[in-house]
Amino acid sequence: MANIYFGGCSITEGDGFVAGKEDPRIYPNLLVSNAINDSEGGSSNIKIFLKAATAIVDNLANVYIIQWSALHRHWIYPTPDSGIHLSDTKDKHAKWYQERNHDYGNIIQLIQFCRILQDLAFSHNAKLLFINGLVNWSNDIEWMKELVADASSDHERFIENLQNNMELIDWNLWINPWSNMYDTKLDVAEDNLHPGPLTHKHIADQIRDKLIA
Amino acid sequence: MIDVLSYLPNERKATVSGWISFNGPCCVHNGESQDKRKRGGIRQQDDEWSYHCFNCGFTASFTPGRPVSYKARRLLEWLGVDSVDIERLNLESLKRKSLLDLTTERNQIRHVDADFNETELPEGIELIHHNDPRHKRYAEYLASRKIQLPYPLLVDKKRGPRDRIVVPFTYKNRIVGHTSRYLDNRMPKFINSQQPGYVFGYDLQKPHWTSAVVTEGIFDALSIAGLAVMHDTISSQQAQLLKQLKRKIIVVPDQDKAGLSIIDAAIEHRFAVSIPEWPDDVKDVNDAVVKYGVASTLLQIHKNAETSKIKIEMYKKRLQRKING
Numbered sequence: 241m242a243n244i245y246f247g248g249c250s251i252t253e254g255d256g257f258v259a260g261k262e263d264p265r266i267y268p269n270l271l272v273s274n275a276i277n278d279s280e281g282g283s284s285n286i287k288i289f290l291k292a293a294t295a296i297v298d299n300l301a302n303v304y305i306i307q308w309s310a311l312h313r314h315w316i317y318p319t320p321d322s323g324i325h326l327s328d329t330k331d332k333h334a335k336w337y338q339e340r341n342h343d344y345g346n347i348i349q350l351i352q353f354c355r356i357l358q359d360l361a362f363s364h365n366a367k368l369l370f371i372n373g374l375v376n377w378s379n380d381i382e383w384m385k386e387l388v389a390d391a392s393s394d395h396e397r398f399i400e401n402l403q404n405n406m407e408l409i410d411w412n413l414w415i416n417p418w419s420n421m422y423d424t425k426l427d428v429a430e431d432n433l434h435p436g437p438l439t440h441k442h443i444a445d446q447i448r449d450k451l452i453a
Numbered sequence: 454m455i456d457v458l459s460y461l462p463n464e465r466k467a468t469v470s471g472w473i474s475f476n477g478p479c480c481v482h483n484g485e486s487q488d489k490r491k492r493g494g495i496r497q498q499d500d501e502w503s504y505h506c507f508n509c510g511f512t513a514s515f516t517p518g519r520p521v522s523y524k525a526r527r528l529l530e531w532l533g534v535d536s537v538d539i540e541r542l543n544l545e546s547l548k549r550k551s552l553l554d555l556t557t558e559r560n561q562i563r564h565v566d567a568d569f570n571e572t573e574l575p576e577g578i579e580l581i582h583h584n585d586p587r588h589k590r591y592a593e594y595l596a597s598r599k600i601q602l603p604y605p606l607l608v609d610k611k612r613g614p615r616d617r618i619v620v621p622f623t624y625k626n627r628i629v630g631h632t633s634r635y636l637d638n639r640m641p642k643f644i645n646s647q648q649p650g651y652v653f654g655y656d657l658q659k660p661h662w663t664s665a666v667v668t669e670g671i672f673d674a675l676s677i678a679g680l681a682v683m684h685d686t687i688s689s690q691q692a693q694l695l696k697q698l699k700r701k702i703i704v705v706p707d708q709d710k711a712g713l714s715i716i717d718a719a720i721e722h723r724f725a726v727s728i729p730e731w732p733d734d735v736k737d738v739n740d741a742v743v744k745y746g747v748a749s750t751l752l753q754i755h756k757n758a759e760t761s762k763i764k765i766e767m768y769k770k771r772l773q774r775k776i777n778g
Contacts, residue, residue, distance in 0.1 A: 242745075242752035270601065272746035303752060362466060367752070407490060412468045441601065444747075451751045452678065453662045 244272045245300055247292045248307030250281035251373045251421055256429025256436070265437040268305075270444035276301055282325055284313035285346070289353040296360045304361060305447065307371040307421075311346040312338065344398055347377060351405045358410055369450060370413050371443065372420045379406075379418050415446045454500045454517065455542050460532040461495070471663065472496045478531035479511040504528055515542075518549040567694045569629035569648045578607040578619055591618055594636060599742045600675050602657070615639070620671055622647065623656045632671060632683070643671075645683060650690025654680035655698075664701040666738075666754055667724070669715060673705070673738035677747055677754075685711035687718040695724070703727050703758045707737040710776055716769045725760045728768045729753040733775075 246252050246268040254277075257263035261277050268275035278291055285308055292306050314326040314337065326334045354370060361368035378384055381399055411417055416424065421443065427436035458473065465475040477493025480486065485508055492508040503514035513524040521529075521543040529539050583592045591608050595618075600606075607619040615635045622630035632645045632653075654674045658665050666679035667687070674681035682691050687704070695702050704719035705727050706712030719726045731753075735741050741750040759765050 242749045242756070244748055244752075270746075271748035273744060273749070275746075303748070358466070410466065410468055444601070448678065448747050448751065449659060449662070451748055451755075452664065452666070453659070 242303060243274075243276060243301035244268075244303045244305065245276045245292070245295050246279060246305050246307070247288050247295070248279040248371070248373055249283040249288065249309035249313075250279075251435055252277065252279035252307045252371075253281050255281050256431035256434030258430060265440055267440040267444040267447065270441060271447060279307065282313070282315075283309055284315055285309055285311065285350050285353060287315065289357065292357055293360060296357070296364050296366060299364060299366075301366065303367040303369070304357070305369045305371065306357065307373040308350060308375050310374040311343050311350065311376060312341070314341070343376075347402065348405055350375065351402075351409060354409050354413075358413065368413055369415060369447060370417075371415045371447075372417055374420050374422060376420065377418070415443065415450060454545060455529070455534060455538060457495065457502050457515075457529070457532070457534075458497060460529075460534055464491075466491055471498075477506040477508055477511070479506050479528065480509040482527070482531065483509040483511055485509040515546075517546050519546060521546060567624075567650055567690065567697065569624050569627075569651055571627045572630055572646065572648075574607070574621055574628060574631055575609075575619060575633075577610050579610050581606045581608055581618070590616075590636075594618070597743075598672055598676065598739055599747070600672065601747070602675050602678055604657075604675060620653075620675075622651060622653055624651065626656060634672070643683075647683060650688060650694060652680050652682055652691050652694050654678070655694065658698055658700075662700060664703055664755070664758075665695070665698050666727075666751070667695060667702055667704045667719075668738045669707050669712070670737060670739065673707075676739045676742040677751055679705075679738070682715070685714045687715065687722060687724075689722075692718075692722040692724075695722075701725060701758075703754060705729075705738055705754055706772075708772060708775070709736055712737075713769060713773060713776075716765065716772075720762055720765055723760075725758045726765045726768070727754045727758040728772055729757045 252266070252268060254260040254263045254266040257266060263269065268277050278295065280287070288306060288309060292304055295301065296304060310327065312327055315323045316326060317323050324331060324333060326337045357368060381403070384402065385395055385399060421435050421439060424439070424442070425435050426438040426442055428434065429436045461473065462475050465473050467473050472494045473496070474491040474494045476491055477488040479493065480488045488506070488508045493504065493506045495502055495504045500517045501515065505512050511524070513522065513528040515521060515525045521539060526539055530536070581588045581591045581595070588608065595606065605621060607621065609617065615637055617633040617635045620632050620634065621628050622632070630646045630648055630651060632643050632647070635642055653671050657678045658680070666677055668674050668679050668681050669683070669685060671681045671683060673679065680695065702724040703726070704715060704724050706715045708731060716726055729741070731741055735744055738750060741753070745753070759768065
């Protein structure tokens, strides 16, 4: 039997659904009976990447479906058992971090995560698919210039760097590269925030189509 | 024939669409700098292959039955294929020429686009609405069979002598027939209004898909966006319609006695056959979708798809032993 691993943040975890990860209406459960759902609410992309990379190295599954989260999310751990979520702008540390860490680096970092996972999956003879959960980027370079317009840096150099790096991504592995699940949200879940059953169904259909193609 | 893939550098990437990309060996011979971004791509199907470099724009291809072109020769040389082997490939290819011409000619004669007459659906039926309490029974039945595809399924407005779900048959978005699936456990379970040569699910296939899964039953097809021949064999007209899709056709037989004959038909029409090793309680694609989910089932089907006649016959014997207990 084919084992399928799902990584991601609260969307894939089924936040907003009564039964959470066990809810039959979330996309991992619409696709597989015994999904390995390793997603966790609030996950940053680095956390998603590290968990997925470890899973591939451990040969946990034959197929890995990775849903990327918001670019600016980050966690720090001042003590072993407590983490601070640095996307919460009410926190003074978070505010400091957000001001000093622009999406410049986060975008390039995400591209590197994708490249590493692509190569890891290929060398472990596994299938890999990416879902844009909350990534706020575009293939329109003018739009990307707007995204980073506030940062005081060399935009042209960034865009060139971005274009060069983006060429290294296998876009065939992506379900919805340029429109994240909030852009294409068809409905909301019970918490009135997270994507609802129709949106999950839509994503499941797209993954099924990708597996046929 | 030369296995061109065995001459590619070790550092390469395969895409889902079947392309293998690697550092193109052509660029330095075409006035460009050495490719370091794996911009050379090759795609092979059986003995046929085509190459495209997205750096210097060099293209080359090879089709058995045709001479090895100048550009294909150059590419093979750059990949390190010995000139004696290239010459041997050319000779072997030309030997196939006469056979290939004959087959092409025959295919041209046989290639006639299928068409079907437009028909009416039975009177007094309506679409199943999942939120309509009158349709709860049908919605539950479809959910129990994991039918998630947004396909228009219908029921009688006033319940007739036998409770049924009506599945319309479409071809190029026109109604060309239908089947009734009776839910009362009496025989027959299905009554079809099917035109000769019709295959269910043709309209479900998307243009960019590179393969199509063919099943026996309509609910098997509905559960994976596949096709159904609705019989335990594949007629010549149905085979012609499937070939019209111009993609890899994978036939998945039911794992029972009737399934054995569709394997023979698939071999005859040179389709791939997939016989995943399912447990005894999984007899067909729909059972597998219910047990494992649609993604797992599709992966198992693709993983087990086999085109070699000898191997298919071997798997058929294995299935036969399993059926006979």
